[in-house]
Amino acid sequence: MAKITLEELRRLREQTKADIEKREVEGKETLVIVGMGTCGIAAGARETLKAFVETIEKLGLKDVVVKQTGCMGYCYVEPTVEVVMPDMPRTIYGKVDADVARKIVEDHIVHKKLVSEHVMDKPAADIMK
């Protein structure tokens, strides 16, 4: 490693900061929970999870935590994903593959719009389109 200048140190700090902030949970309000039971994994939940993590990183969303959980019980529509965030109903999505995951991040998390065709647990009717 060569000696660094002040600017390089500052840049390095910004880069590494993003990485280390991902470990922190405090103050993050949006939660994506991926069902990773045997059925979920068999149906491709690992890919789904990866897609979530990558898309969130790509869009630089700092407020989002991706967690995994066991089987949610909707084994017929695996992989299942629950999204919890302010100003939006708690929503469970089914049949979420990598593409749908990206859509959920862009529509649901960024634009606060439900991805209606994959909603499993329906929130109040007035919110649904």
Added chain:
Amino acid sequence: MAYRSFVLICSGTGCESNKSGVIFDRMAKQITEKGLLSEIQLVKTGCFGLCERGPIVKVLPDETFYVDVKPEDADKIVEEHLLKGRPVKNLVYQYEESQKNIKIENIPFYQKQFRIVLRNCGVIDPENINEYIARDGYKALEKALFEMTPDDIIEELKISGLRGRGGAGFPTWRKWVFTKDVQSDVKYVVCNADEGDPGAYMDRSTIEGDPHSIIEAMTICGYTVGAHQGYVYIRAEYPLAIRRLEMAIRQAREMGLLGKDILGSGFDFDIEIRLGAGAFVCGEETALLASIEGNRGMPRPRPPFPAISGLWGKPTVINNVETWASIPVILLKGGKWFAQIGTETSKGTKVFALTGKVNNSGLIEVPMGTTLREVIFDIGGGIKNGKKFKAVQSGGPSGGVIPAEYLDTPIDYENLQKLGSIMGSGGLIVMDEDDCMIDIAKFYLEFTVDESCGKCSPCRIGGKQMYGILDRITKGKGELADIDKLKQIGRAMQKASLCGLGQTAPNPVLSTLRYFEHEYRQHILEKKCAAGSCKELVFYTINPQKCIGCGLCAMKCPVNCISGEKRKPHTIDQSKCIKCGNCYTVCKFGAVIKG
């Protein structure tokens, strides 16, 4: 690479000696085998603090807090939790039956803590400079070099009210001003990491968990006072801390954060490590400096103080590890912010190594002014095995005991001193009803007698004499006049000894006399030790009414001094008994009497 999960494994000395290294390797192997390498980051961190339950493994962002993890559990955590998302329930920390899967921030052990010195301990990988930098590392140095004058820095320290954390509590900014204002071609900066109090491990853990914070602070000091060379004096018994510090210094040099022309500022500074051989007296600053110079570690009279004439006769700032670790935060967040925390005279936080008869032994950091009760009962989880609290010892061999009636005292330098103890470097040893105060005083005095360098006679002779008297008392051979004699010699040592070691060595005796003189009297007059820890004064007998003659005690007696026929009351041969207490412990019928 986008990681989805982070596994933090404590690799402080405590957890590492409980095989956290093996756990790390096994998890790494499993993660590779399961193809999770690109999704999960394994991090070796410094101490989490809850050493009682180590090794500790923390999974984020799930906030799962695994305790007492064994190497064989590693596979299960990877297989069940990391792969399938099911936390391994029986390893998750719970402080009460009803509280399962509790969030880390809600664990009582952490609730009253406030971390400044330990801000990065258990959060970052101490062997990776990038992680330190990510947590605003070297930002204070940047600020100091490019935005602040030496006077600005000293002003900030003055506002912060930071006082030396090594024990004496001398205002840090004053030391710096003394050294800064002396004209000298060469000046030095020294970190005192010669932590020697029995049961204390704050400094070791800070260096193990966050070595760069020391390097950064020492460099800032060098810039402030005009020094270009720093030394860290650390005892050779801390191999892990030394290794991490060496690694950190190397990384900082490679990046140019140490060495010539730091960050293009034109300022040069470098740090070297000096190993101590483990002499307690070398924690005293003048003895420490003598040891760095290559001489025998012996104190010399002050003044002149090291700030004016220290290492090789040159002005030298010498601060303790914890003091150093607070400084980058003070520069970044401001002296005002720091001064909001704590009490009128003692600002900021204090790290304590909580040990003894307390449920949650460990490393804690609390705001000054927190009460002893909060520390021992809320954070420490109370006394082990439901016993009664008797006293807490603070300040190690230089400190004293504080009894139950002062549990609600807010901790700060002045309050502890008023109670006859001292803040010291931060060891807190909790004692229960089974601890004999004379025995405790004897233990500490034995330590200081052993560690006395022998240069001045009050310490060399006084300590030895006091120890002899205590020894007699614990053996039932004391006289009432001994109490006055102890006080007399103790006061003479306090006044006439050359350095802090001798001046404070009688403290454990004087403070136990202050609060527990009745125990001394009981030993002397009744030849009785109520706590039952002075062997010569304890006798084990068997109550024939209760003894059913099971023979268990006879079987467990290491010297075969218990005899009797089966199903008939047994007896103990007092002439052979070594008072190990085995019979008392194993008897299920309460037939063995201790008294």
